[in-house]
Amino acid sequence: xxxxxxxxxxxxxxxxxxxxxxxxxxxxxxxxxxxxxxxxxxxxxxxxxxxxxxxxxxxxxxxxxxxxxxxxxxxxxxxxxxxxxxxxxxxxxxxxxxxxxxxxxxxxxxxxxxxxxxxxxxxxxxxxxxxxxxxxxxxxxxxxxxxxxxxxxxxxxxxxxxxxxxxxxxxxxxxxxxxxxxxxxxxxxxxxxxxxxxxxxxxxxxxxxxxxxxxxxxxxxxxxxxxxxxxxxxxxxxxxxxxxxxxxxxxxxxxxxxxxxxxxxxxxxxxxxxxxxxxxxxxxxxxxxxxxxxxxxxxxxxxxxxxxxxxxxxxxxxxxxxxxxxxxxxxxxxxxxxxxxxxxxxxxxxxx
Amino acid sequence: xxxxxxxxxxxxxxxxxxxxxxxxxxxxxxxxxxxxxxxxxxxxxxxxxxxxxxxxxxxxxxxxxxxxxxxxxxxxxxxxxxxxxxxxxxxxxxxxxxxxxxxxxxxxxxxxxxxxxxxxxxxxxxxxxxxxxxxxxxxxxxxxxxxxxxxxxxxxxxxxxxxxxxxxxxxxxxxxxxxxxxxxxxxxxxxxxxxxxxxxxxxxxxxxxxxxxxxxxxxxxxxxxxxxxxxxxxxxxxxxxxxxxxxxxxxxxxxxxxxxxxxxxxxxxxxxxxxxxxxxxxxxxxxxxxxxxxxxxxxxxxxxxxxxxxxxxxxxxxxxxxxxxxxxxxxxxxxxxxxxxxxxxxxxxxxxxxxxxxxxxxxxxxxxxxxxxxxxxxxxxxxxxxxxxxxxxxxxxxxxxxxxxxxxxxxxxxxxxxxxxxxxxxxxxxxxxxxxxxxxxxxxxxxxxxxxxxxxxxxxxxxxxxxxxxxxxxxxxxx
Ligand SMILES: Cc1ncc(C[n+]2csc(CCOP(=O)(O)OP(=O)(O)O)c2C)c(N)n1
Ligand code: SF4
Numbered sequence: 001x002x003x004x005x006x007x008x009x010x011x012x013x014x015x016x017x018x019x020x021x022x023x024x025x026x027x028x029x030x031x032x033x034x035x036x037x038x039x040x041x042x043x044x045x046x047x048x049x050x051x052x053x054x055x056x057x058x059x060x061x062x063x064x065x066x067x068x069x070x071x072x073x074x075x076x077x078x079x080x081x082x083x084x085x086x087x088x089x090x091x092x093x094x095x096x097x098x099x100x101x102x103x104x105x106x107x108x109x110x111x112x113x114x115x116x117x118x119x120x121x122x123x124x125x126x127x128x129x130x131x132x133x134x135x136x137x138x139x140x141x142x143x144x145x146x147x148x149x150x151x152x153x154x155x156x157x158x159x160x161x162x163x164x165x166x167x168x169x170x171x172x173x174x175x176x177x178x179x180x181x182x183x184x185x186x187x188x189x190x191x192x193x194x195x196x197x198x199x200x201x202x203x204x205x206x207x208x209x210x211x212x213x214x215x216x217x218x219x220x221x222x223x224x225x226x227x228x229x230x231x232x233x234x235x236x237x238x239x240x241x242x243x244x245x246x247x248x249x250x251x252x253x254x255x256x257x258x259x260x261x262x263x264x265x266x267x268x269x270x271x272x273x274x275x276x277x278x279x280x281x282x283x284x285x286x287x288x289x290x291x292x293x294x295x296x297x298x299x300x301x302x303x304x305x306x307x308x309x310x311x312x313x314x315x316x317x318x319x320x321x322x323x324x325x326x327x328x329x330x331x332x333x334x335x336x337x338x339x340x341x342x343x344x345x346x347x348x349x350x351x352x
Numbered sequence: 353x354x355x356x357x358x359x360x361x362x363x364x365x366x367x368x369x370x371x372x373x374x375x376x377x378x379x380x381x382x383x384x385x386x387x388x389x390x391x392x393x394x395x396x397x398x399x400x401x402x403x404x405x406x407x408x409x410x411x412x413x414x415x416x417x418x419x420x421x422x423x424x425x426x427x428x429x430x431x432x433x434x435x436x437x438x439x440x441x442x443x444x445x446x447x448x449x450x451x452x453x454x455x456x457x458x459x460x461x462x463x464x465x466x467x468x469x470x471x472x473x474x475x476x477x478x479x480x481x482x483x484x485x486x487x488x489x490x491x492x493x494x495x496x497x498x499x500x501x502x503x504x505x506x507x508x509x510x511x512x513x514x515x516x517x518x519x520x521x522x523x524x525x526x527x528x529x530x531x532x533x534x535x536x537x538x539x540x541x542x543x544x545x546x547x548x549x550x551x552x553x554x555x556x557x558x559x560x561x562x563x564x565x566x567x568x569x570x571x572x573x574x575x576x577x578x579x580x581x582x583x584x585x586x587x588x589x590x591x592x593x594x595x596x597x598x599x600x601x602x603x604x605x606x607x608x609x610x611x612x613x614x615x616x617x618x619x620x621x622x623x624x625x626x627x628x629x630x631x632x633x634x635x636x637x638x639x640x641x642x643x644x645x646x647x648x649x650x651x652x653x654x655x656x657x658x659x660x661x662x663x664x665x666x667x668x669x670x671x672x673x674x675x676x677x678x679x680x681x682x683x684x685x686x687x688x689x690x691x692x693x694x695x696x697x698x699x700x701x702x703x704x705x706x707x708x709x710x711x712x713x714x715x716x717x718x719x720x721x722x723x724x725x726x727x728x729x730x731x732x733x734x735x736x737x738x739x740x741x742x743x744x745x746x747x748x749x750x751x752x753x754x755x756x757x758x759x760x761x762x763x764x765x766x767x768x769x770x771x772x773x774x775x776x777x778x779x780x781x782x783x784x785x786x787x788x789x790x791x792x793x794x795x796x797x798x799x800x801x802x803x804x805x806x807x808x809x810x811x812x813x814x815x816x817x818x819x820x821x822x823x824x825x826x827x828x829x830x831x
Pocket of ligand 1: 419435458461463490493499
């Protein structure tokens with residue numbers, strides 16, 4: 001076992017390099033700045049490009065330019081910066097450009113604070129930009145996953161020609177944990193669609209405009225078909241002690257770590273609790289949740305988030321009224337303690 | 353007129369033969385209105401690309417505006433960008449592909465209003481690209497609204513009473529502004545009103561592109577251009593108006609030209625082999641080192657450690673050392689610095705968890721051990737320690753000992769002791785020693801003595817750190 005103790009944010013940078021990413025464009029913001037700083041330090045060493053853009057708008061459009069040529073490229077920011085990137089994200093989705101966007105989320109709305117919130121769920125998963133688009137969204141809950149899911153993000157982005165987001169909160173970004181880095185990727189998919197400044201690719205065109213409503217509808221249908229395939233093939237969800245559970249907890253990112261401890265503590269008292277942790281927020285593990293909702297022994301679902309209740313919408317759609325879905329959220333950058341979580345579950349047990 | 357017609361009608365090789373992408377039935381003509389400057393400038397650019405033999409490696413970034421469909425015509429690599437963002441898109445492309453030729457083609461709304469920041473910043477960085485700027489003093493595509501270059505008093509659909517300086521300010525002169533920046537190589541304003549001026553524009557286009565072939569940096573050509581449709585006058589009157597009025601405010605000329613003096617920037621793209629990445633990325637594996645000291649066997653263990661005090665006392669690195677060593681001893685670990693809601697009250701702290709099992713929540717709310725180095729932190733965390741837990745504290749800095757009776761308390765004047773051996777900052781290493789001596793099967797002293805110089809970057813304090821660690825390690829035994 002060869003592990004290094006490293007911050008989640010730095011693990012992203014190393015993983016990006018190992019995944020063959022050589023182009024970083026970004027604008028500093030806490031708590032994501034280590035990613036920019038780490039990239040500034042390391043990208044030039046591997047013959048890569050690091051550029052501090054004039055703004056998040058600049059950065060996301062630089063990504064658009066670099067991605068147009070088919071190279072692996074990335075940017076990182078935090079919630080307010082991601083809001084600013086939304087225009088570019090819609091264009092990237094429309095032009096089907098693969099790239100990786102890291103969002104180390106913080107408290108909002110407005111300037112909010114730098115503490116961990118998960119209130120970007122709506123804007124990232126549901127689409128903060130205009131148009132019928134979807135991003136692939138991965139939600140790591142450890143430094144190791146910051147590495148592994150970054151590697152995966154580049155792969156999925158290329159495979160589906162789709163922008164892919166790593167959404168982690170500030171805690172995951174700031175926390176150090178042992179990480180085992182994989183071997184560098186050395187073979188990359190061919191990208192025949194890219195504009196590469198070569199005679200063979202001269203005919204290629206990167207664009208999101210289509211004036212003809214019929215043709216734009218065809219394009220939209222094509223996108224929806226792609227999203228359906230992604231929903232079919234790319235769902236990732238961790239099921240923790242949920243097999244015989246009567247109560248299912250749900251949470252992503254850092255929250256799932258708190259829930260995991262709560263599950264262990266409640267199990268040691270003989271209460272049959274389990275945890276479902278969506279690793280992919282899009283595609284959302286709706287079929288998995290649905291299958292639990294159909295189980296006779298399940299009493300209720302309990303969703304925990306660091307926001308006003310965003311992912312819980314998707315859980316409710318999946319549960320589809322079969323069981324009660326309770327929600328507990330913290331906002332402003334506060335995190336529930338294990339005790340608080342257990343108290344919440346006990347309260348709901350008495351109710352249901 | 354005849355020269356102009358001939359030039360316009362003959363297609364250079366960098367134009368498509370038929371404009372298939374345009375759709376409809378008229379596949380030989382452009383979508384531009386009669387008297388529009390876009391078509392002429394397109395042609396001058398296409399001609400240059402053909403003459404220089406670079407169409408295969410040229411990328412044209414088209415803007416939002418009437419020239420959004422430039423890719424109907426240019427037989428080059430085409431990228432269509434968001435409104436105003438072409439210079440940023442171009443930057444990303446060119447940085448990733450330094451051997452390409454990158455052209456950003458923009459209108460006045462695109463470049464001087466919504467995209468003003470992107471163009472200034474790209475120019476100021478001296479991006480190796482060529483920008484063509486069509487200034488027609490109006491928004492053509494959206495039906496004739498005011499542009500930032502609309503003249504004072506000029507009527508548009510959004511200045512129906514004429515542009516008013518007290519409300520809309522003055523028309524902005526982009527060439528003049530960009531000409532004041534250090535980085536750009538070449539900045540010129542031209543017009544297309546007659547054969548002489550078209551010839552001048554042609555020279556400017558060629559120079560601006562050639563500068564990029566020579567990799568000299570950023571070149572910018574503004575072209576005053578007719579928009580009979582937006583201005584609601586005839587093509588003939590448009591030309592007259594450019595000559596009599598528009599060019600009097602936006603005076604043609606060269607605003608900067610250091611093409612001769614500026615040296616080519618060498619393109620360097622070293623790509624080290626993947627085998628070297630780990631080394632280049634400074635990933636250190638302690639287990640790879642030859643002189644490695646053996647680690648003790650793994651046992652059942654779970655610790656929730658909180659280390660708290662003022663910033664600058666080295667508490668975060670103390671936590672880091674403990675977590676690193678425990679990790680090398682094959683335990684699961686997590687290290688979380690005070691961050692967000694934890695940062696209240698002027699204290700710095702970190703949570704360290706060590707366990708033989710998978711770690712859940714990384715934040716330590718109820719420490720099994722608290723290492724504490726100032727009074728505010730003691731006040732804040734004393735009551736959080738679990739029943740039967742331990743507090744190790746600097747009794748030189750905290751004058752009131754913990755009141756709890758259900759826990760073990762160890763007070764030592766760590767900072768004072770560190771002072772005595774020559775460095776106040778080594779207090780954290782004394783505490784490390786004390787802590788390690790309590791769990792030698794998890795943090796073995798021989799291993800720590802070996803590993804400290806590898807983990808702590810500052811070699812100057814190496815000896816003192818070891819001395820401090822030894823002092824701490826023997827402290828409880830000697831007491
Ligand atoms: C974000 C955004 N805002 C507004 C528009 C609408 N829009 C399209 S073109 C244009 C103005 C273009 O004017 P200019 O750059 O002068 O180009 P011209 O059409 O005159 O060649 C505007 C405002 C848009 N497409 N996107
Ligand atoms: S509206 Fe103006 S800028 Fe647009 S094509 Fe017509 S003349 Fe040219």
